Amino acid sequence: HRDGQLVAVRATVIPLVVDGAVTTVYAGCRDVTAAQAARTALAEREALYSLLVEQSPECVAVFQDERYAYINPAGARMSGPGYTPADVVGAGWVDFCHPDDRERVAAEYRAVLALPAGASRPVEKRILASDGRVVEVEGTLACVQYRGRPAVHSFTRDVTARRRADGERLRRQRLEALGRLAAGVAHDFNNLLAVMLAAVEEAAAAVPDHADLK
DSSP states (O other), X not given: OTTSOOOOEEEEEEEEEXXXXXXXXXXXXXXXXXXXXXXXXXXXXXXXXXXXXHHOSSEEEEEETTEEEEEOHHHHHHHSTTOOHHHHTTSBTTTTBOTTTHXXXXXXXXXXXXXXXXXXXXXXXXXXXXXXXXXXXXXXXXEEEETTEEEEEEEEEEOHHHXXXXXXXXXXXXXXXXXXXXXXXXXXXXXXXXXXXXXXXXXXXXXXXXXXXX
16 A cells, blocks of 8 residues: 555456467456454454463363263363363263263253353253262353354363362251250250259258158
């Protein structure tokens, strides 16, 4: 451009041939700077999203045709020590769920596919890892388009440690409440016992020393 700015153009060139020789060349140019910038920005966003997903410590997965179509490395590791995405992709979408959760989770996945694109719902499930560990996860499911077809996008995190800590805290709270209840019962019993002993002492004092007791 005359102001020094670079402009991306798409040119169309048509030669005019007369008697086997090119006599004239017709050329047309169209400014595609904005379109090229948009494509570059889209490619950069896709690359950034891919990097964030691949490096995410949470599980990101895509289910399609009732199978894993994609899973990031962190999600694969939830399925078993040393597992990689290649070990998981292609498996059934509930193959790694705890047997008691499979029917419910499969129904939730199917329900998500019936939602409008982009709509989401919460999910909780247990993963039965290859080493026997039970991993509790929670997150969201969303209906998306993946490679031109409907799919379930899953974003979940491992909450096993948090729930274990919550359970331990509840156990301590129950024990503390039980202790307070026991202390209150003991206090009330001691008060009642004191009243009974006082009544017995008063009754004993009212009886003459040499009275005949029958």
